[in-house]
Amino acid sequence: MSADLRDEAFWGAPLQEPLLPRPGQRRRRGGDAAAGDRVETRGRARALQALYAADVRDLSQLRRIAAQVFDDLGVDPVERAVASRLIATAADHGPALDAALADVTANWRLERLGVVERSVLRLAAAELERGETPVRVVLQEAVRLAERYGSARSARFVNGVLDAYARRIGRL
Numbered sequence: 001m002s003a004d005l006r007d008e009a010f011w012g013a014p015l016q017e018p019l020l021p022r023p024g025q026r027r028r029r030g031g032d033a034a035a036g037d038r039v040e041t042r043g044r045a046r047a048l049q050a051l052y053a054a055d056v057r058d059l060s061q062l063r064r065i066a067a068q069v070f071d072d073l074g075v076d077p078v079e080r081a082v083a084s085r086l087i088a089t090a091a092d093h094g095p096a097l098d099a100a101l102a103d104v105t106a107n108w109r110l111e112r113l114g115v116v117e118r119s120v121l122r123l124a125a126a127e128l129e130r131g132e133t134p135v136r137v138v139l140q141e142a143v144r145l146a147e148r149y150g151s152a153r154s155a156r157f158v159n160g161v162l163d164a165y166a167r168r169i170g171r172l
Contacts, residue, residue, distance in 0.1 A: 043082025090126040
């Protein structure tokens with residue numbers, strides 16, 4: 001087997017690279033935006049990284065891939081705890097969450113969405129499923145992640161879908 005086709009080659013690559021803010025994008029508080037964010041916000045970003053990696057690789061292996069991502073990136077234990085709760089909910093309720101999201105994206109099949117947008121939607125749906133965070137906070141954080149790792153257009157799309165999703169499940 002060629003060295004570049006081994007599984008280790010995938011994990012040897014920087015997993016965070018596709019999720020870096022776009023060049024020239026405005027950053028909050030001057031420096032590294034993630035460093036000044038709350039632990040919950042950083043945990044959501046870590047969960048998004050894991051969802052992104054699993055979506056690209058094999059979503060059925062979400063828990064294993066998330067553990068590998070967190071280990072490879074040396075994620076802080078407190079951030080990891082926040083991210084792990086969200087990943088567990090996404091893994092346990094994934095098909096149901098995807099079906100509910102597909103219902104509110106009538107003009108877009110979920111598999112046709114960009115990986116960032118799809119991952120952000122899954123993350124927010126999982127957090128809404130948990131019911132521990134106010135709905136407006138979940139929506140705001142999802143929009144922020146979509147804008148940071150996607151684009152302004154991604155953020156608007158995510159906002160519209162999640163607003164409809166929250167209304168459909170009776171949370172708004």
